[in-house]
Amino acid sequence: GAVVSQHPSRVICKSGTSVKIECRSLDFQATTMFWYRQFPKQSLMLMATSNEGSKATYEQGVEKDKFLINHASLTLSTLTVTSAHPEDSSFYICSATEGGSTDTQYFGPGTRLTVL
Amino acid sequence: GEDVEQSLFLSVREGDSSVINCTYTDSSSTYLYWYKQEPGAGLQLLTYIFSNMDMKQDQRLTVLLNKKDKHLSLRIADTQTGDSAIYFCAESQAGANSKLTFGKGITLSVRP
Numbered sequence: 094g095a096v097v098s099q100h101p102s103r104v105i106c107k108s109g110t111s112v113k114i115e116c117r118s119l120d121f122q123a124t125t126m127f128w129y130r131q132f133p134k135q136s137l138m139l140m141a142t143s144n145e146g147s148k149a150t151y152e153q154g155v156e157k158d159k160f161l162i163n164h165a166s167l168t169l170s171t172l173t174v175t176s177a178h179p180e181d182s183s184f185y186i187c188s189a190t191e192g193g194s195t196d197t198q199y200f201g202p203g204t205r206l207t208v209l
Numbered sequence: 210g211e212d213v214e215q216s217l218f219l220s221v222r223e224g225d226s227s228v229i230n231c232t233y234t235d236s237s238s239t240y241l242y243w244y245k246q247e248p249g250a251g252l253q254l255l256t257y258i259f260s261n262m263d264m265k266q267d268q269r270l271t272v273l274l275n276k277k278d279k280h281l282s283l284r285i286a287d288t289q290t291g292d293s294a295i296y297f298c299a300e301s302q303a304g305a306n307s308k309l310t311f312g313k314g315i316t317l318s319v320r321p
Contacts, residue, residue, distance in 0.1 A: 099251075127308070136297060136311045137252070152308075186251050188309075198309065200244075200252040 095121045097189050099201035106177055107209055114172045114204045116187030122167035123189035127198065128160075131184040143170050177208040213300060213312035220318045227285040227319075231298035231312050234279060238300040241274060242309070243283045246295045255283070255296075285317075293319045 096119040106112050116126055125144050129137040141157075143149040143164035151157045159181075161173040170189075174181050184205050188198040213233045221227045233241070239260050244252040258265045258272045258281075265272045271284040281298055295316050299309045 097251075136313045137309075139308050139310075142308065188252075197254055197257075199254075202251040203249070205249070 095119075095189075095191070095197075095199040097123075097187065097199045097201040099185075099187055099204050101204060102202060103205045103207075105207045105209065108178055109176055111173055111175045112177055112206060114174075114185055114187075114206070116170045116172070116189065116201050118168045118189045118199070121189075121191050123170070123191065124167065125190050126164055126170040127188045127190075128162060128170075128172050129186045129188070131186060131203075133184075137186060140172075174206065177206070179208045182206055182208045213298060213310055217313070218316050218318070220320060221288050223288060223290055223319050223321050225288055227288045227292070227317055229283045229285075229296050229298075229315050229317065231281040231283075232279055233281065233298075233300050233310075233312075235300060235302070235310070236279065237302050238279075240301050241272075241281050242299040242301075243270075243272065243281075244297045244299060244311075246297065246314070248294075252297065288317075288319050290319045290321065293317055 098117045100115045128140045131137045139152050140155045141149040141151045143162050145164050145167050149162040164170040184203050186203040188200045190198050242257040243255045245255050246252050256267050269286045273282045295314045297314045298312045301307045301309050
C-alpha cells in the first residue's frame with residue numbers, strides 16, 4: 094500500500110523558534126497533501142490543503158503566515174511553524190492522495206511538537 | 210455546516226462484537242470512512258462506503274449506512290486486543306481530494 098512518512102516524529106523547541114515538518118509520499122506521487130492538527134483526546138482538524146506547485150488553501154482561522162506550507166514536488170510537502178509558542182504544541186498529521194475523485198487519503202504517522 | 214458526532218468510549222470483551230456509531234449532518238456527503246488510530250500514531254484507513262450503498266463487509270468489518278437518518282456504524286466481529294484504538298468516522302463530499310471532516314473519535318478498549 095501507499096506509504097507516507099513524516100519527519101521528525103517528535104520535536105521539542107523553544108518559544109520563538111521555527112520548526113519545519115516534512116511529509117513525504119514514498120511510493121507514489123501526491124498531487125494533493127493535507128495538513129491536520131490534533132489536540133490531545135480530540136479529533137483531527139484540517140489546517141490546509143496543498144497542491145503541488147500552487148499555494149496552499151488554508152481553513153478558516155488558520156494563520157497562513159504562521160503555518161507556512163510548501164508543496165514543491167509531487168513527493169514532498171513541508172509545514173513550517175514560525176515563531177512557535179506553547180499553544181502551538183500539538184500533534185501534526187499529514188495525508189496525501191494521488192488524485193482522482195475516488196482515491197484514498199494516506200496518512201503519515203504524525204509529528205509531536207512541544208514548544209517550551 | 211458539516212458536523213460529525215461520535216460517542217467517546219466503548220469497552221468490550223475479547224471475542225465479542227463491537228459496534229461503533231457515528232452520525233453526520235451533511236446530507237451531501239458522498240463518501241464515509243472509518244479510520245483507526247493507535248496511540249501516538251497516524252490514521253489507518255479501515256474501510257469506506259459510498260453514500261449510495263447500505264452495507265459493506267470486509268472480513269471482520271461491517272459498515273452499515275442509514276442515509277435517511279445520517280447514521281453510520283462499524284461492526285467489528287470477534288474483537289481482538291489488537292483492535293484497541295481510537296476509531297474515527299469521517300465524511301467528504303467528493304472523494305479523497307476533498308476535505309475530510311472527522312468525528313471526535315471513540316476509544317475502543319478490548320479486555321481479555
